Amino acid sequence: MNRIRDAINRIDLRKFRxxxxxxxxxxxxxGAYFAIDLGRELPIFSCGYNRETGGTCYxxxxxxxxxRPWDRLFSTASIGVLTGFLTFLAWFIIFNKAWxxxxxxxxxxxxxxxxxxxxxxIPYGTYSQSQYKALKKIKYIFLFIVIVFxxxxxxxxxxxxxxxAFCKMCPGRLITPLFTGDVSxxxxxxxxxxxxxxxxxxxxxxxxxxxxxxxxxxFFCFFCPMSAMHYIFSDWALLKLRKDGEKCTKCGDCxxxxxxxxxxxxxxxxxxxxxxxxxxxxxxCVAACPEEDALHVDIxxxxxxxxxxxxxxxxxxxxxxxxxxNDEK
Amino acid sequence: MRTMRNRRxxxxxxxxxxxxxxxxxxxVLDKLKNDFSKPLEAMxxxxxxxxxxxxxxxxxHDRSVKVGTLCIQVxxxxxxxxxxxxxxxxxxxxxxxEIGSDFAPSKxxxxxxxxxxxxxxxxxxxxxxxxxxxxxxxxxxxxxxxIESMGYPIYDMEFPRTKESEESREYWRRSVRKFTKDLSKExxxxxxxxxxxxxxxxxxYAQYLYHRLNTLRKSDNPPILxxxxxxxxxAFFFDRLxxxxxxVERLVEECAAKTEEESATYQNSPRIVYTGSPPIFPxxxxxxxxxxxxxxxxxxxxxxxxxxxxxxxxxDEWFLYDMVDSISDKYLKGCxxxxxxxxxxxxxxxxxxxxxxxxxxxxxxxxxxxxxxEMEQRSVLSAMEKExxxxxxxxxxxxxxxLGQLTTRIEAFIESLKNRRxxxxxxxxxx
Numbered sequence: 001m002n003r004i005r006d007a008i009n010r011i012d013l014r015k016f017r018x019x020x021x022x023x024x025x026x027x028x029x030x031g032a033y034f035a036i037d038l039g040r041e042l043p044i045f046s047c048g049y050n051r052e053t054g055g056t057c058y059x060x061x062x063x064x065x066x067x068r069p070w071d072r073l074f075s076t077a078s079i080g081v082l083t084g085f086l087t088f089l090a091w092f093i094i095f096n097k098a099w100x101x102x103x104x105x106x107x108x109x110x111x112x113x114x115x116x117x118x119x120x121x122i123p124y125g126t127y128s129q130s131q132y133k134a135l136k137k138i139k140y141i142f143l144f145i146v147i148v149f150x151x152x153x154x155x156x157x158x159x160x161x162x163x164x165a166f167c168k169m170c171p172g173r174l175i176t177p178l179f180t181g182d183v184s185x186x187x188x189x190x191x192x193x194x195x196x197x198x199x200x201x202x203x204x205x206x207x208x209x210x211x212x213x214x215x216x217x218x219f220f221c222f223f224c225p226m227s228a229m230h231y232i233f234s235d236w237a238l239l240k241l242r243k244d245g246e247k248c249t250k251c252g253d254c255x256x257x258x259x260x261x262x263x264x265x266x267x268x269x270x271x272x273x274x275x276x277x278x279x280x281x282x283x284x285c286v287a288a289c290p291e292e293d294a295l296h297v298d299i300x301x302x303x304x305x306x307x308x309x310x311x312x313x314x315x316x317x318x319x320x321x322x323x324x325x326n327d328e329k
Numbered sequence: 330m331r332t333m334r335n336r337r338x339x340x341x342x343x344x345x346x347x348x349x350x351x352x353x354x355x356x357v358l359d360k361l362k363n364d365f366s367k368p369l370e371a372m373x374x375x376x377x378x379x380x381x382x383x384x385x386x387x388x389x390h391d392r393s394v395k396v397g398t399l400c401i402q403v404x405x406x407x408x409x410x411x412x413x414x415x416x417x418x419x420x421x422x423x424x425x426x427e428i429g430s431d432f433a434p435s436k437x438x439x440x441x442x443x444x445x446x447x448x449x450x451x452x453x454x455x456x457x458x459x460x461x462x463x464x465x466x467x468x469x470x471x472x473x474x475x476i477e478s479m480g481y482p483i484y485d486m487e488f489p490r491t492k493e494s495e496e497s498r499e500y501w502r503r504s505v506r507k508f509t510k511d512l513s514k515e516x517x518x519x520x521x522x523x524x525x526x527x528x529x530x531x532x533x534y535a536q537y538l539y540h541r542l543n544t545l546r547k548s549d550n551p552p553i554l555x556x557x558x559x560x561x562x563x564a565f566f567f568d569r570l571x572x573x574x575x576x577v578e579r580l581v582e583e584c585a586a587k588t589e590e591e592s593a594t595y596q597n598s599p600r601i602v603y604t605g606s607p608p609i610f611p612x613x614x615x616x617x618x619x620x621x622x623x624x625x626x627x628x629x630x631x632x633x634x635x636x637x638x639x640x641x642x643x644x645d646e647w648f649l650y651d652m653v654d655s656i657s658d659k660y661l662k663g664c665x666x667x668x669x670x671x672x673x674x675x676x677x678x679x680x681x682x683x684x685x686x687x688x689x690x691x692x693x694x695x696x697x698x699x700x701x702x703e704m705e706q707r708s709v710l711s712a713m714e715k716e717x718x719x720x721x722x723x724x725x726x727x728x729x730x731x732l733g734q735l736t737t738r739i740e741a742f743i744e745s746l747k748n749r750r751x752x753x754x755x756x757x758x759x760x
Binding site: 118121123124128129245246247248249250251252253254256257263266267269284288289290309312313316317318319320321 | 493495498530531533534536537540544574578639640641642643644645646648650651654655658659662663665674677678680681684
């Protein structure tokens with residue numbers, strides 16, 4: 001048992017993530033080819049506009065369901081809305097935000113763009129703390145659009161052209177179908193002014209997605225309303241990211257590798273639950289922590305992956321003398 | 330009569346200094362070698378090393394460019410990657426302390442005075458070609474200018490006095506980037522990705538070895554004395570990296586074997602965490618007194634030992650841009666130097682060390698004249714009181730006097746720790 005645990009803690013997280021992400025990317029982008037359908041309640045941006053998807057983003061269904069007239073929304077006819085939500089919760093609770101870091105096709109794509117940038121040896125960009133604090137609020141505005149706009153539609157305060165407003169703005173609608181050869185979404189809908197605005201926004205956001213994630217690691221995730229939605233329910237999740245502040249030296253190694261620039265991961269030594277709203281649960285921080293058990297991933301109260309000196313030094317290539325001579329290509 | 334006088338060799342000032350320094354060194358080394366039972370075989374390398382350098386005055390790096398450093402914040406990784414050798418010049422000699430007294434106020438810190446003193450005498454085994462002085466505490470910052478006035482090339486490396494803010498992190502990162510560029514220009518060597526990666530891993534491996542030794546010290550049967558540990562970490566100041574690594578590898582091996590042996594060597598000695606002003610060879614006075622009085626230092630929080638090795642570098646993208654920034658973070662973020670505005674990190678570290686190493690008490694030493702350590706004393710003492718950890722605060726300097734008074738206090742403290750242990754054992758057996 002100890003040996004297994006030790007092997008897990010020494011895992012090469014980069015490789016582990018790469019293969020899992022590839023698996024989920026194929027599953028969610030090409031799932032239909034294998035006759036896989038995991039439903040319409042997935043807590044990731046696996047877009048339903050892609051006809052070959054192996055399971056659909058919950059926001060597509062949610063916006064659709066919430067847009068019904070209020071008298072019907074609050075009647076027994078809407079039990080489906082409730083079960084849909086519960087299914088979403090059930091999916092989410094298993095993996096917590098690890099859906100973002102491991103399963104979301106858009107997230108994976110951004111990591112691949114990062115790898116491409118690395119191949120070109122171009123440094124990544126970062127936000128200053130003030131920019132960061134301003135930008136991180138945007139995802140809550142999007143979440144507001146996802147949930148409140150359909151409700152307003154239901155009572156007739158908004159016109160039908162606002163139906164599925166967020167989807168029209170979301171880069172996922174344009175990007176995921178691309179992988180199955182469908183470019184039909186790359187258009188501007190000139191039918192009404194609202195449609196022009198929404199689809200132009202979507203197109204612009206998509207361009208920004210590619211440019212942004214080339215410069216900034218996980219650029220889009222700062223704005224993702226699904227990430228905001230996750231955070232609301234993350235306390236109930238089974239998978240936890242925990243920190244033992246006593247053991248933390250605040251060295252900032254975790255902060256240094258964090259794609260989302262979450263400062264609390266290094267500086268907060270009092271909270272036990274260190275998951276923050278921007279977190280994508282990639283576990284890079286745990287892998288980069290040199291202190292024994294300072295950061296760990298728990299299922300219920302069992303540590304499944306924890307920071308160890310041995311794991312750290314192995315991953316950084318510091319556990320053996322002259323390690324470079326063998327692995328330098 | 331005349332021929333007699335000519336034949337008698339008159340000792341020059343430098344020769345006299347060297348004789349005094351050799352005497353100081355031998356006195357300490359003799360105690361280390363002979364005063365304790367069951368010495369470690371692998372420690373002989375270090376005893377020899379100090380004798381070679383400080384008594385026989387053997388040069389270790391005569392062919393390399395040497396970069397002198399005045400604090401731990403100067404990144405060793407970058408210096409090594411630029412084909413130069415870092416030599417830390419923080420000094421522990423009473424002889425140099427006395428020479429330095431002419432250049433600093435009488436109440437200044439002995440470490441700073443000794444460092445300045447050595448520069449004024451110009452008496453180096455491995456003379457630095459360039460001296461890097463990070464602006465850490467007031468006295469060190471000002472010492473840089475004094476040393477410069479003696480004709481040494483000094484590079485002031487700007488260091489922030491707060492570390493929590495994003496501004497200070499960025500400021501220090503810029504400082505390190507600038508240092509990297511300037512040093513590379515000065516030495517005429519280009520910094521390459523593979524070289525820096527290699528040195529990061531090399532130093533990381535040295536740290537890894539240090540941590541392995543420390544892990545062994547956590548056991549009920551700690552294999553190594555605190556004074557020996559200080560000697561090992563002190564050697565890192567100036568030794569050839571490769572030889573140091575090999576020697577510590579042997580030491581780790583021997584210690585691991587010794588821990589597994591059944592007969593415990595220091596089982597009855599109260600376990601102590603040492604914190605405060607750094608013991609630097611040959612000023613190992615306080616650690617020696619502790620261990621001669623049957624205490625055992627199981628861990629420390631000082632810049633001549635733990636603070637040098639504790640925090641390791643993590644790099645996300647192994648390119649120069651990320652490596653240099655990661656290096657700078659290591660030297661600022663985890664540092665528990667008392668020069669920073671707040672000291673909660675230092676207190677947390679000490680408490681954590683006490684818990685992890687099952688220590689029974691803390692000895693806090695401040696050099697008379699080291700303002701920052703003296704000023705932090707109250708806050709650390711009250712924090713320890715809150716945690717129920719016994720702590721002894723001592724003030725000392727480099728002079729060989731006051732030994733009697735220090736011995737009495739340390740012996741009394743260790744005796745009280747033994748009493749506590751007995752009482753605890755009684756309480757447990759009564760239950």
